[in-house]
Amino acid sequence: MTAAVDTSLVTTAAAAFSVLCASTAFAGVLADSRWVFPAVLTVLAVAAIGVLGRRLHWPLGATAVTQLAGVLVMLTAQFTERALLGVLPGPAAIGELGGLLSGAADIVRTGVPPVPAEPALQALVCLGLGVVAVVVDLIVVGLRSPAVSGLLLLCVFAIPASLSDTMLPWWTFVAGGAGFAVLLASGGQHRRWRSREDREQVTNALFGPTTASVAGAAGVIALLTGVVFTGVGTEGRLPGAVPEQFGGTDGIGLQPFTSLRGQLNRDREVELFRVRGLREPTYLRALTLRKFNPERGWELEGLTQGVEANGELPLPEGTDIGDGATERVEVQPVGYRDPWLPVFGMPRFLSGMGVNWRYDPASGIVFTQTNQESRAYVQQLVVPKPTPDQLRGARGPLRVAPEYLDTTGIPPQVAELAQRLTADAPTDFDKAVALNRYFTDPRNGFRYDLRTAPAGGGDALSEFLFRGKRGFCEQYASSMAALLRSVGIPSRVAIGFTAGYRDGDERVITTEDAHAWVEAYFPGWGWQTFDPTPLSDGRTALPQYLDSELHPAQQPAPPPGQEVPSTPPTAEPTPGGERPEDDAAGVAPADPRETEQSNPWPITIGVLVLALALLAAPGAVREVRRRQRLRAVAGGAAGSAGLAWQEVLDEFRDRGDRPAATDTARQVATRLLEHHGLDESGAKAMRALVTAVEREWYAPPGGEPESSLPETLHTVLDSLRRAAPLDLRSRLFPRSVLQLGPTNA
Structure with a gap:
């Protein structure tokens, strides 16, 4: 049996991860971490829309346009109060966003980093990262050229570096290097990888010694690059942010206290x-x-x-x-x-x-x-x-x-x-x-x-x-x-x-x-x-x-x-x-x-919490699915036998089996019994379950489910767990959740 993963999901996740790692550079110019959660949500929304578009076989252009629309929806939902239905960008919400972004531009022009991450700056950061995430997703997944996206990710670092008069925090360069290394590894073998690839090959490519070496080298190069960018920074101004010709004062608008706070909240005199x-x-x-x-x-x-x-x-x-x-x-x-x-x-x-x-x-x-x-x-x-x-x-x-x-x-x-x-x-x-x-x-x-x-x-x-x-x-x-x-x-x-x-x-x-x-x-x-x-x-x-x-x-x-x-x-x-x-x-x-300063701990903790949540998500999905099925079977719901059979199949999938879609229930049961060696009680319960499933599928409708079905299901599951207990990895990352497409045994 071959355990396979969808490689497009891997590259999509790597693209989002690299953008989030690069975004840590903003910790050097923003005085607090209020921007982190909105930015993470925006980037994840772009990734989710990309997955959906590829599942539905949308053209690359349509997927990118939909992702940009998703960025707009995320900005509207998070930063406006006049959105249609709370999330849709109507004219009033667009005007509100425009005012926020205009205020953010004024803060960039007049503020002295680090500045408080006020809503205007949060919106600007989310907009920028959202657009970057769309382009990186297009390059990495759509065009299969992950190395090219490194130039765009470097620009994400260059903007905060040019605004800060000191070197950005060292850990941001390490995070950026690690994200780029994972991105390269996710697509470095794309000429040999198929749309679905062996799980072990993918794991070795992503987390093997080659990737670790690339991550280390990228971190060192990023650190050196950061030093250079800081040395040629624009002392708190984007190049060209102030007009070269004096032309009246209508364009002078600012939130002047932002500059004052930036002076008072510096980490050194x-x-x-x-x-x-x-x-x-x-x-x-x-x-x-x-x-x-x-x-x-x-x-x-x-x-x-x-x-x-x-x-x-x-x-x-x-x-x-x-x-x-x-x-x-x-x-x-x-x-x-x-x-x-x-x-x-x-x-x-x-x-x-x-x-x-x-x-x-x-x-x-x-x-x-x-x-x-x-x-x-x-x-x-x-x-x-x-x-x-x-x-x-x-x-x-x-x-x-x-x-x-x-x-x-x-x-x-x-x-x-x-x-x-x-x-x-x-x-x-x-x-x-x-x-x-x-x-x-x-x-x-x-x-x-x-x-x-x-x-x-x-x-x-x-x-x-x-x-x-x-x-x-x-x-x-x-x-x-x-x-x-x-x-x-x-x-x-x-x-x-x-x-x-x-x-x-x-x-x-x-x-x-x-x-x-x-x-x-x-x-x-x-x-x-x-x-x-x-x-x-x-x-x-x-x-x-x-x-x-x-x-x-x-x-x-x-x-x-x-x-x-x-x-x-x-x-x-x-x-x-x-x-x-x-x-x-x-x-x-x-x-x-x-005073409060920009430091890595709030962002580090946030990233760790997000990483733990992502790691726990597959196991949580599997547990929720299991409980729903067991509850339905115990309650005698319609289609109980089919639900019990699906639960048994998922238990076998979690152990590396992948029955062919053309096999009958009896063929599948026979193969599974031979492969895992269930004891006598388990084999007997498996045959009883197959009989219940066939009766439900092929008998005239309207029949009552067997009262012994819940006990039969538990007997099969208990026997399987005794014969082939799951290791920790299989419990954390159940194959029945992660394998989204059919694969022959």
Whole structure:
């Protein structure tokens, strides 16, 4: 008897396995493993449709088109809420998918790996892997050229490698090499293999010493290739991701907090800037956000084409008072490359950064749409130093866009909290100070924590303010800006960097200094800085007007029941570039280097669980089938004798027998009895079973099944198990399940 397997199933499984192994490269640029399960489902769906198409003898093109349609269905079912019947891609669902993929493209363009695997990125990864799986399946199974698919799998590695500024995890290269080796082995003998081939030959080809050698060599080559790709990477950008010509700002759309999270969640501290000439610690602003989206949080909106940034710059919009100390600062980018050029304070002159940079006085943003290398630049700036009394007395029209007062999407309970906290504040400045104090006072329960999930819209805002009270600067800045608008103060969220630490006559700014804060508008004085994040590591650089209000020299005891006492003074950085230790009595922030990082364990465990599930699947199918038949026979269901006979035949198939389809039941029974040597009770029960089967098949319909049939079946099975017990392999991989087509004995 020959145990055979369908070789098209083997190559299909190998193709899917190789794509999943290559997909592990995304672990180097995605900060968590939420993308793994959707990606596995998408690739398995492509493989299943391929098997179906070949079973039904579809043309190659029809199979590939159906697989692509399957990818679309999987994306719709997993990432949209407006699918027809929950899975079908109607117009609304297609539009929803388009929005997700557009958002993913923005994250790729602006994010700093590793970035959180948000739904938009999950959808993009699943789409890419789904298309790759279709093409690999076509090449490997349809065209029988598995080696050619290696170029496509290498591209899957090249994309994450070009986005990451460090080498991808070593285990991803090993996984990719192993997947490619199995793929080569599954089709390496296709010129000799038939559509059905001996199981032992297939097993030896897939898992023999040759394949192991190829897997090892492929792993080494992949590791070396990964090093090369990392060395020539594009520092977090896909080549050509930013237009080469400046053409307006309609195309600038991003989820800017993604870049901030990427900086804070890096596994190591990376130097970004060296600054000369900065007299006092001041925040370095990269961009500002004015729109609160109740579904996604704060977003960039209203960026104009502005004015040419190289040269003298106008005062910010709505600002009349440009008095203050003038400083000349030299900024040397080291590990920074982005379309947003960070600036200190109120910039009045810029030079040296290259061409096609624009300055928008309304938002205070310097930006470009030209993909160019970072250059050292010089900034002349003014650092206004209004006193608390001057800001209390700021009066006049609000000469800023009305969108800075828009409260759409802010939950009512948040607005009520803002009103309660500022009830006793007579001026807008006092209201802003009261709201800032609410977050920084440790007695109100807020804690700085990088491990908290990223904030989103209105629900996340309420969750943070009233229940969680844990987060990093994004949550604090987002919440305070919403509270300010709720009491009629124009506000926006600023994203950039704290002033870093001093190193000789320079200040060094690193990825650990990535930060978000709040800017509130005061007539005449323009946008002023507030920072509600309760940092205690010396990085906070509060302006004097705010520091003097939060940390007065003599602090009176707060009235009973008051919820807004002031916070302890913030420590300054120590000389020599050292950051002070956290005060033991204060709330220690989470160390960015100890935050969640991309690591192999979630994916490894997921792959192992999937592998174990796949290994257990044939045995589970066989057990379910056996129980169903035994239950039907015991209950005297119609066709019980035929079901009992099928169960006996499957037991013999599991032992390597494959009766010919042309043999009668008696011929099959005689051959099986001779081959396995059943004892007397088993042989007698087998003859009784054959009689029951013949009576059921050939007697007039309507007869009752024999009452002794269940006992007869159990006697045959028990005798067979005594005479020829199954080994572990046959129990895990029953031939009756894995052999899908007829084969002569």
